[in-house]
Amino acid sequence: MGSDLFSIGRTSLNASKKSLSTTSHNIANANTEGYSRQRVNLESATPIGEGNIVIGSGVSIKSVKRVHDQLVEENLNDALTKHQFNETRTSHLSSMEQIFNEINSDGLNxxxxxxxxxxxxxxxQPENEVVRTLVRDNAQLVVEDFHRISEEITQVKSRMDKEIRASVEEINQLGTTITRLNKEIVRLENVGGETGDLRDQRDMAVRALSEFTEVKGYEAGRGEYVVNLVGWGSLVAGGSLNPLVARDVTGNKQSGSYSNEGRLEIAFEKSGKAASNLTEKKGSGSLGAIVKTRNEELEFLRDQLDEMAHSLVHITNAIHRKGFVNKKIPTDQQGNLIVRPGDPKITGINFFKEPLGKERASGNIAISDEVMDDLTNIATGLEPNSPGDNRIALAISKVQHEKLLGDGTKTIEEMYLETSSSIGLASSKAQINAEQSGGIVAQARSIKERISGVNLDEEATNMVKYQQAYQASAKMIRTADEMFDSVLEMIR
Incomplete structure (x- = not known):
């Protein structure tokens, strides 16, 4: 009898001690991010048969497991993926919106x-030199503003490319962390129970990864977790990492960039070589948002700006070339113009330098050398030696209201305002989406916290309960000891 009491008391004492230890661990990690409270699962020990009766033999510790719901975890990760996509879109579109905003008196429009x-x-006033100077100065302001916006777009693209590179590095680091934790979890769980703390750390790494791109994973074996980047492929599988790489490649307009401008490519790297191109698979998360915004809205801004610059140069030059310089041109007795070889041009002069093409026209626009060097080369009339002829100047002024862009459907001003408003609309939509997805993330976090979080009041109650059980178990052992001593005394 004493032996049975000793055995039962020992199992009870051990169970209470383990429960107290687990409760203490929960309290210690109450503020640890990503920690899931742990619970000791107990079960009755195998009973012992004695004659025609079966007597219980105490309690055994079945397992120590974290309180975790994988579906809730996946829902949180999905919510984070969508929210980071919207947040990143909002940030970049807001900065792009400022490029076209008329925030001062020198805006392009x-x-x-x-x-x-x-x-x-x-x-x-065709003959007024002060007005001619004003024309050239205002033209130079137009040139400088085109250059400013073009440079700002280039800088935004450069910042986005840096963010893409940094994101790829972070994804690889998280993949390395998950791979390492996989190996540790497999090693420990093959010889023991669940490693709740390491699984929490791995979940945190997967959660951080899901902020960059959409992630789907599953447990392939005892403790090993496979991580797939949706639409791309496996990042972590078979105990190994399949890292990403970001590199510069020559692009073209069809692939989303200019032929003379480097395009950043994201690919899986195997054996030191880039595998499949992922750049156009925009995906979700913050990385997907950067790629989408860069390839769509930023390219749209560049295209619109280049079309405006190219059209302004092309139409202005086409009209200006028909006019004559504003200076006295010698004539013979019949009134024919006398033009000798080597004489300066008197007509056919471009107001702006002709661009090589529409691509990067906004960055290359410039006033022609002839106009910069001599104000009289600004043509105002269609006829030579006609001081009052204003037809060329008037025709150029009317370009402002002519529908020359968008296949003849928009004026330059209308295209400018349409471009600005379209980016503003996209920015507003992204902001609304970010607010909504932020609410979903908060709700998903709350659900996870209710299930897996540490409730200090509950843990304090458990501590008292397990402490009382421990004291009762100790008393049971003392009682068994006293009974055993009594038996020995009787024998003596």
Missing amino acids: KVMNRFFNSFRELSN
């Missing part, structure tokens, strides 16, 4: 209006 107005004023 305003300086273009002043440029056309100065030609309109020149049509009223």
